[in-house]
Amino acid sequence: MRRIHNSPLIQGILTPLGQIAIFILGSGAVLSAFMLLMAVIFSNSPANLMCLDKNGISLMEYTLRNLPQVLTDGVTLGFVYAAIALGYTMVYGVLEFINFAHSEIFALGAFVGVETLIVLQNSGKLAAASTLGAYGWMVLAILAGMAAAGATAVLVERVAYRPLRGAPRLVPFISAIGVSFFLQDAIRLVESLTTGQFHRIIPSFANFDQRIPIMRSSLGGVPFSLDLEVKSLWVVAAAVLMLVGLNYLVNTTKIGKAIRSVAQSRDSASLMGINVNLIISLTFLIGGSLGGAAGVLYALKFTRIDPYVGFFPGLKAFTAAVMGGIGNITGAMLGGMVLGMLETFAGAYLSVYTMGAFGAEYKDILAFAILILMLIFRPAGLLGEQVAQKA
Amino acid sequence: MTETKKNPLAALIDVTKAWLTRGKTPYIFIAIYVALATVLVYLSPRSVPAFLMLLSSALFLYYLPTSFKFKIAVGLILALVVMPVIGVRNIFYLEVIFQISVFAALALGLNIVVGFAGLLNLGYVAFYAVGAYLWAFFGSQQIYLLNEIPGTAPTGTPFFLPASSFYLFLFLGMGVAALVGFLLGLPVLRVRGDYLAIVTLGFGEVIRVLANNLDKPLNLTNGPQGITPIQRPPLPAGLLVTLRSIMTPVVGRSVTDNEFYNLFFYILALLIIVMVIVVVNRLDDSKIGRAWMAVREDELAAAAMGVPVVKTKLLAFIIGASFAGVMGVLFAASRTFVSPESFNFMQSIGVLTMVILGGLGSIPGVIVGAAVVVVLNLQVLQGLSLWLSALRQSDAVIPIINFAWKNLSNQLDPAKYQRLLFGVILILMMIYRQTGLIPAERRKRAAEIIEIENDIKNNGNGHPADASPAGEV
Numbered sequence: 001m002r003r004i005h006n007s008p009l010i011q012g013i014l015t016p017l018g019q020i021a022i023f024i025l026g027s028g029a030v031l032s033a034f035m036l037l038m039a040v041i042f043s044n045s046p047a048n049l050m051c052l053d054k055n056g057i058s059l060m061e062y063t064l065r066n067l068p069q070v071l072t073d074g075v076t077l078g079f080v081y082a083a084i085a086l087g088y089t090m091v092y093g094v095l096e097f098i099n100f101a102h103s104e105i106f107a108l109g110a111f112v113g114v115e116t117l118i119v120l121q122n123s124g125k126l127a128a129a130s131t132l133g134a135y136g137w138m139v140l141a142i143l144a145g146m147a148a149a150g151a152t153a154v155l156v157e158r159v160a161y162r163p164l165r166g167a168p169r170l171v172p173f174i175s176a177i178g179v180s181f182f183l184q185d186a187i188r189l190v191e192s193l194t195t196g197q198f199h200r201i202i203p204s205f206a207n208f209d210q211r212i213p214i215m216r217s218s219l220g221g222v223p224f225s226l227d228l229e230v231k232s233l234w235v236v237a238a239a240v241l242m243l244v245g246l247n248y249l250v251n252t253t254k255i256g257k258a259i260r261s262v263a264q265s266r267d268s269a270s271l272m273g274i275n276v277n278l279i280i281s282l283t284f285l286i287g288g289s290l291g292g293a294a295g296v297l298y299a300l301k302f303t304r305i306d307p308y309v310g311f312f313p314g315l316k317a318f319t320a321a322v323m324g325g326i327g328n329i330t331g332a333m334l335g336g337m338v339l340g341m342l343e344t345f346a347g348a349y350l351s352v353y354t355m356g357a358f359g360a361e362y363k364d365i366l367a368f369a370i371l372i373l374m375l376i377f378r379p380a381g382l383l384g385e386q387v388a389q390k391a
Numbered sequence: 392m393t394e395t396k397k398n399p400l401a402a403l404i405d406v407t408k409a410w411l412t413r414g415k416t417p418y419i420f421i422a423i424y425v426a427l428a429t430v431l432v433y434l435s436p437r438s439v440p441a442f443l444m445l446l447s448s449a450l451f452l453y454y455l456p457t458s459f460k461f462k463i464a465v466g467l468i469l470a471l472v473v474m475p476v477i478g479v480r481n482i483f484y485l486e487v488i489f490q491i492s493v494f495a496a497l498a499l500g501l502n503i504v505v506g507f508a509g510l511l512n513l514g515y516v517a518f519y520a521v522g523a524y525l526w527a528f529f530g531s532q533q534i535y536l537l538n539e540i541p542g543t544a545p546t547g548t549p550f551f552l553p554a555s556s557f558y559l560f561l562f563l564g565m566g567v568a569a570l571v572g573f574l575l576g577l578p579v580l581r582v583r584g585d586y587l588a589i590v591t592l593g594f595g596e597v598i599r600v601l602a603n604n605l606d607k608p609l610n611l612t613n614g615p616q617g618i619t620p621i622q623r624p625p626l627p628a629g630l631l632v633t634l635r636s637i638m639t640p641v642v643g644r645s646v647t648d649n650e651f652y653n654l655f656f657y658i659l660a661l662l663i664i665v666m667v668i669v670v671v672n673r674l675d676d677s678k679i680g681r682a683w684m685a686v687r688e689d690e691l692a693a694a695a696m697g698v699p700v701v702k703t704k705l706l707a708f709i710i711g712a713s714f715a716g717v718m719g720v721l722f723a724a725s726r727t728f729v730s731p732e733s734f735n736f737m738q739s740i741g742v743l744t745m746v747i748l749g750g751l752g753s754i755p756g757v758i759v760g761a762a763v764v765v766v767l768n769l770q771v772l773q774g775l776s777l778w779l780s781a782l783r784q785s786d787a788v789i790p791i792i793n794f795a796w797k798n799l800s801n802q803l804d805p806a807k808y809q810r811l812l813f814g815v816i817l818i819l820m821m822i823y824r825q826t827g828l829i830p831a832e833r834r835k836r837a838a839e840i841i842e843i844e845n846d847i848k849n850n851g852n853g854h855p856a857d858a859s860p861a862g863e864v
Contacts, residue, residue, distance in 0.1 A: 365597050379582060
């Protein structure tokens with residue numbers, strides 16, 4: 001029994017899969033229940049009348065009909081956040097340092113991925129490819145984004161963080177802010193020198209934009225449907241693959257053991273013959289390439305990117321990491337899911353429930369409010385253990 | 392000192408230094424330098440080096456050993472006579488010195504928070520925005536437009552308050568920003584340094600998002616379009632006539648009301664800077680200043696010594712916020728326009744860059760930092776932009792690679808790459824000179840002690856006596 005429990009298959013693959021499923025179902029169920037409760041509470045309010053007036057359906061119906069779409073969108077967004085949050089949380093786990101430039105690593109990955117696809121499109125390869133071939137090119141773009149982002153993360157660590165190791169906590173943090181600003185404009189410079197524009201739009205090819213009908217049903221006589229975009233499926237599949245792969249790497253392999261030991265104590269790990277600098281570089285490589293892949297997925301989902309695109313997803317992913325307990329990989333996944341869901345719910349329902357007074361723009365504020373509340377009331381996060389603060 | 396070998400340049404600097412600091416020479420040097428710079432700028436109002444020479448005279452004034460009265464007198468002449476005349480002769484310089492004074496005041500305020508108390512505040516412009524929107528709301532017609540859609544102000548709407556209430560709002564802005572700082576600081580100052588940075592960043596974004604979206608349900612901020620026109624305080628007519636009669640012959644043409652307003656706000660900003668400097672100097676060596684330093688260096692030890700940590704931090708946070716609030720009111724009135732875009736994250740980082748570049752906790756350093764960053768932004772980057780666009784117009788070709796300037800992408804406009812500039816400054820300063828261009832005395836001493844300790848470590852024998860020569864530097 002014990003042997004089965006400790007086997008790499010269970011520890012490295014099935015456990016994280018189970019956790020992801022629980023996090024999705026849990027946060028989805030809680031939020032759906034909350035929304036339905038709100039719909040009942042608001043059923044006699046002016047908001048209900050206004051909804052009837054504007055959409056021709058009651059608030060309850062509006063909530064119900066949008067719910068499946070909101071849930072699927074929330075899951076997609078949650079996976080993107082989770083993938084970025086892993087980069088923050090891994091670096092924090094090893095160095096106790098907030099890698100502020102991670103959001104730009106993410107943006108860089110997005111740009112390299114999209115540029116790869118643009119090159120492929122210009123050479124006519126995308127148009128000529130079959131669906132399967134197009135998927136192959138997509139994988140190539142993601143891998144290119146991962147490689148570029150990972151390499152940049154390692155380089156940034158070598159140039160801007162390593163000389164500052166051991167300095168007071170704020171010193172490398174300020175350096176990281178500098179790197180973040182530098183990278184934003186460096187991307188902009190490169191992109192605008194080549195074409196005169198610094199934003200990019202991902203080429204549309206194969207069947208990524210196609211919507212697969214999942215469910216057709218009717219509720220109270222009014223039909224409603226649930227569609228899944230192919231690209232959302234891609235985002236989810238790729239993210240699940242990465243999250244599980246990372247869990248496998250960290251929890252079951254020898255490299256993972258080295259990473260965990262460096263996170264526990266750099267000095268002791270060094271005494272045990274672990275090359276600490278190599279492991280730190282490796283952590284940046286893994287975190288950076290996950291961020292880069294997330295960037296390409298983000299570009300796939302939201303189509304338009306610019307050099308400053310990383311700022312908000314980066315901050316939200318950081319919020320997600322804090323929410324789950326920073327330094328904790330499972331926590332980052334949980335935080336990402338919950339935040340992605342919350343944000344999508346807020347974006348979909350806030351406007352209707354407040355009669356248009358507070359629109360979807362306030363979903364950005366929501367993330368910060370959660371961050372502030374988390375840090376004040378539970379700085380160790382939902383899953384983190386209370387650890388003594390080091391000065 | 393004698394045993395270390397010196398290169399000729401260092402020797403030359405030493406000789407010059409010795410000569411410059413002896414007897415009456417510094418007085419004569421400063422007088423000649425200031426006079427020369429003034430004449431140069433006066434004669435060629437567009438020359439950047441001449442203007443930089445004039446700015447740098449303030450540094451000489453600060454460093455050379457002259458009497459306090461002389462420093463004050465020359466400083467006053469520079470700030471109140473030379474600068475206004477030059478500013479009016481070339482309106483661009485007026486913008487530069489106005490921005491330097493505004494940002495120096497902001498940076499001095501942030502310096503209290505970051506430099507003295509060691510709290511990294513990445514949302515500092517949020518307090519600036521609070522002050523600016525306070526006067527923008529009460530000093531414009533906005534209060535009568537609460538139910539209007541943005542951009543549809545009926546003509547003839549009266550102003551809510553008389554323009555002279557601006558002076559009252561300078562203090563109100565201070566108070567309201569301090570209150571906001573208190574309300575934010577109370578819960579968040581318990582979290583650790585780098586988390587605090589992110590929380591304040593979040594707060595800054597929240598304020599910006601609010602300013603962008605509070606045009607409904609009640610139109611408080613006019614949304615992304617911003618509020619305009621905002622009233623400026625009335626200038627006394629009698630004084631204007633006198634000033635104009637004095638300045639017209641010096642400048643060579645009649646001075647407009649707008650230029651007088653710019654001068655007025657510049658001098659107001661200078662007054663606020665002086666006030667900040669006095670407050671900071673008085674605080675630095677007081678019980679509060681020592682408590683800030685203790686909390687900054689080691690929170691745990693400070694708490695153990697009986698320093699009320701949260702209260703001490705809160706005080707720094709509030710004082711910093713209140714200065715930003717005053718400057719916000721001034722900013723709103725001087726521009727007669729506020730919009731959310733003036734208060735984005737990049738502004739916060741810009742002010743932080745000034746503080747870091749100049750030297751955390753160092754008053755002259757922070758002012759120099761503000762001057763350097765503003766000059767880089769407004770003069771160097773924009774100068775480069777103008778130069779590039781001139782090249783683009785021409786038929787010039789880069790010789791070896793045979794690249795025609797005409798084909799250069801017009802996106803390559805250096806004025807748009809402020810982030811690059813800030814980023815490079817922050818990284819380089821952190822790696823090579825964490826104490827800044829002009830280190831604060833306290834940090835300089837601390838850095839020297841660390842150097843001595845490293846020397847002891849590297850020599851391996853641990854005798855402090857071996858390390859002492861390094862400490863003399």
